Amino acid sequence: MAYGGAAMGPPAAAVAGQQTKKEVKLDKECEIRIEVGPESPLRLRLLNGIAEIFGTEIPPGIWLTFPPRLKFAVFTWYGATIEMDGITETDYTADETPMISYVNVHAILDERRKRAKNSSGDSEASQGPRVIAVGPTDSGKSTLSRMLLSWASKLGWKPTFVDLDVGQGSITVPGCIAASPIEMPIDPVEGILLEMALVYFYGYVNPGLNPDLYKLLVKELAQVLEKQFTGNAESRAAGMVINTMGWIEGLGYELLLHAIDTFKVDVVLVLGQEKLYSMLKDVLKSKPNVDVVKLQKSGGVVSRSQKARQKSRNYRIKEYFYGLSNDLSPHSNTANFSDISVYKIGGGPQAPRSALPIGAEPVADPTRLVLVNISQEMLHLVVGVSYAKEPDQIISSNVAGFLVITGIDMQRKKITYLAPSGSELPSKYLLLGNLSWVEA
Structure with a gap:
């Protein structure tokens, strides 16, 4: 969901690169819709009254830190005053909400x-x-x-x-x-x-x-x-x-x-x-x-372009490995080709032509499990680490987490990957799609 609405311009004091602090008084059943600036986080705290962000009450007096580009809204049922410290791309109050x-x-x-x-x-x-x-x-x-x-x-x-x-x-x-x-x-x-x-x-x-x-x-x-x-x-x-x-x-x-x-x-x-x-x-x-x-949908909802949605996906993947505020430390690890088995689901004919009715064409089986040969084409792909104990359990198994393939050495038959931690993989079965991510 994207908050933003019609751009009303930054407050007068909000000069690029300059920290700003301001108080906003919200009347009952009103909200302030905020998009954090692209470069630095925004701090926000509740000075008085009761307010919430997407159904969760804000603790009084405690500074909350929102990372760059995050879009959210602070709503109050009875009236509240909040204080913001930082640069916003957009912030405006609205008294018409659903x-x-x-x-x-x-x-x-x-x-x-x-x-x-x-x-x-x-x-x-x-x-x-x-x-x-x-x-x-x-x-x-x-x-x-x-x-x-x-x-x-x-x-x-x-x-x-x-x-x-x-x-x-x-x-x-x-x-x-x-x-x-x-x-x-x-x-x-x-x-x-x-x-x-x-x-x-x-x-x-x-x-x-x-x-x-x-x-x-x-x-x-x-x-x-x-x-x-x-x-x-x-x-x-x-x-x-x-x-x-x-x-x-x-x-x-x-x-x-x-x-x-x-x-x-x-x-x-x-x-x-x-x-x-x-x-x-x-x-x-x-x-x-x-x-x-x-x-009724909220007036704060704005349509995003395909490019913006792609950016959002990239942020979600980065957040998985590095945390919302870059507070996590993922590990770069290596594995031998022989230590892992990479599969994808879908592909291959269901049956040979000889086994089909006259005139019928063989079609790909969308739920067939296929063992994939490791190649350079896998570079930058996000792969799931399956909980499956055997290959035939892969389709019905959930995943333990995700890796990003960051290097493939065909001569040494080694694969380099980014993982959330340096611990041993919980399974040797990796699941492939076409989801990719390149670390900027």
């Missing part, structure tokens, strides 16, 4: 969670709300998801966040589908912690490159979560909030319906498009237990 409708959705979900908690066993009544946020690109889906999760966890619930947006990635690097329990309001700076995340590596930022694999991983993730809910009444009652991609036409729409069906969604929140709301309302009318709700 927050009332968003918090009303939260209140309804909270009632459903209470009913589920008071129901016994693994009956349908004991299942808390399963919510999916849908809408076109840059309509505020991930931010709405974040608010609903933080508001719920503030009340003591532990909902599960599911991220199906392989294009950007709210939990980990792009090219993944992932889930994580949210046990406390999401940190306004650090975001969602990776420690408890369940991550499947799809390997591409476009679901259309291998939709069968995308569906397979969505199904795999849903089955694992279903098992967890069966054994955990607390998580089951808290339910889940699912963030989706912005591709909502053609195949994208089909994948959206697949996700709604696979996760047994009962609340569909449609942001920013009347046509999609109408289509989903019509197609889901046969399911009386599914509510389709139309919500």
Whole structure:
């Protein structure tokens, strides 16, 4: 989700390279939308009142440091004063927000969670709300998801966040589908912690490159979560909030319906498009237990160019290795070709022509596991480290983390890679897509 809005110009004192400090008084139900400048971080603290960032309350009097280029909004229900220290690319206040409708959705979900908690066993009544946020690109889906999760966890619930947006990635690097329990309001700076995340590596930022694999991983993730809910009444009652991609036409729409069906969604929140709301309302009318709700997108949401989205992906990958504020120290390691096995999913004919009906053409098998010969073409690719113990478990296994291939020595048969830590790889099975990253 991108905040920014119409550029109103920097405050008068905000000269490039000069630190600025200013106080901003917010009236009730207003927010200030901020984009941190490109060169230096911004410090912000709450002087009085109560305010929140995407559903998470700001602790009073404590300076929070936001890294360059980060976009966010500070909202208050009752009025607040904040102090900012640093350069902003954009900052402006807004008194028209859809927050009332968003918090009303939260209140309804909270009632459903209470009913589920008071129901016994693994009956349908004991299942808390399963919510999916849908809408076109840059309509505020991930931010709405974040608010609903933080508001719920503030009340003591532990909902599960599911991220199906392989294009950007709210939990980990792009090219993944992932889930994580949210046990406390999401940190306004650090975001969602990776420690408890369940991550499947799809390997591409476009679901259309291998939709069968995308569906397979969505199904795999849903089955694992279903098992967890069966054994955990607390998580089951808290339910889940699912963030989706912005591709909502053609195949994208089909994948959206697949996700709604696979996760047994009962609340569909449609942001920013009347046509999609109408289509989903019509197609889901046969399911009386599914509510389709139309919500207004925030005026702070702005459309990003393809170049800006690519930049955002690169930042997410860099953040994985170096941290949000460059406070992590990744390690450069080497391995022999013989110590690792690199696989990709998809490719190769399903059957020889002789085994096909007359006139039929052999097609690539989108979910076939293929062993890849290590070559220079793998340079700069991001690879997943699978938890699989055997190759035939790779497709159904989640990943332990990610590496970036930084060097390949064909003569010495050695590979150099960047890893989050210097410890031994948890598996010799590496999973390949076409996700790449070059360290600037």
